[in-house]
Amino acid sequence: MAESVGSNTVFDLPVDEIVEFALEGIGGEHVTGKEARLARTAVNLVLIDMQNSGFAPMSSLETTTVALVSGSSEGYTLSSDIINVMDTAVIRVSSSSGKTDLNIKRIDLEDWLHIPTKTATKGRPTQFMVDRQKDNLKLNVWPVPNSGKFEFYSWTVRKTADVDAAYQLLDLPRAYLPAIIKGTRYYMGDLRGVSLDERMYLKMEYNEALQKALEFDRERVEFTVSPDLPSVL
Numbered sequence: 001m002a003e004s005v006g007s008n009t010v011f012d013l014p015v016d017e018i019v020e021f022a023l024e025g026i027g028g029e030h031v032t033g034k035e036a037r038l039a040r041t042a043v044n045l046v047l048i049d050m051q052n053s054g055f056a057p058m059s060s061l062e063t064t065t066v067a068l069v070s071g072s073s074e075g076y077t078l079s080s081d082i083i084n085v086m087d088t089a090v091i092r093v094s095s096s097s098g099k100t101d102l103n104i105k106r107i108d109l110e111d112w113l114h115i116p117t118k119t120a121t122k123g124r125p126t127q128f129m130v131d132r133q134k135d136n137l138k139l140n141v142w143p144v145p146n147s148g149k150f151e152f153y154s155w156t157v158r159k160t161a162d163v164d165a166a167y168q169l170l171d172l173p174r175a176y177l178p179a180i181i182k183g184t185r186y187y188m189g190d191l192r193g194v195s196l197d198e199r200m201y202l203k204m205e206y207n208e209a210l211q212k213a214l215e216f217d218r219e220r221v222e223f224t225v226s227p228d229l230p231s232v233l
Helices: 015-024 033-052 109-113 174-191 196-217
Strands: 061-067 082-094 098-102 127-132 137-142 150-158
Touching: 015 033, 015 174, 033 174, 061 082, 082 137, 109 127, 174 196
Parallel strands: none
Antiparallel strands: 061 150, 082 098, 082 150, 127 137
8 A cells, every 4th residue: 555644733642651751761661650640740840840941832821911900009919820921011991092002111029129109109000010929920010000091911921730640631732742751751860760970961851852842932033133333423
């Protein structure tokens, strides 16, 4: 029979196959139920490690809108699955002209603490600070909104869903499967007591696979650099 090109484009791996593939490189499949649980924990640790490294796949970006309350500047709690705030704007809502996006600048905790009039100055919010709590992010804005016609609009990073079953699929695009497998192999190599040299090699493989996935998943837009040269008199 003549060979033909396959048409299946939905290949994916459940967690148990990710773990099996990862362990093949460091001694073979798990032999106890405890190690199987530890392997699923290793997958979760890889996901946390990737997020701590600034990992943000396009699929995890979503828009968030918070209605700002007149006279209230502190403690707007964001959803528990939001782990970071990216590009932002303040929206002025008008019955006559609709909605208008206005600039707002993110400041750090130190700059926020140095504002002497956190509750006294009222107007259109021009600055915000993200207060990172244990389970949530809280949003503080300044000046205090002087009306209820402002909304905080932002692109936010959603937390990747945890792994809590062997048969589930990851909450990530397929492009990240090689990085997840190599990251799981690296973490499990530590638990299995592989040599330091081999662990360093596994870590290098993991970082390389992650960089390739991030490069593939990045947004591709034109980027032009123009030098600012002084005019010649």
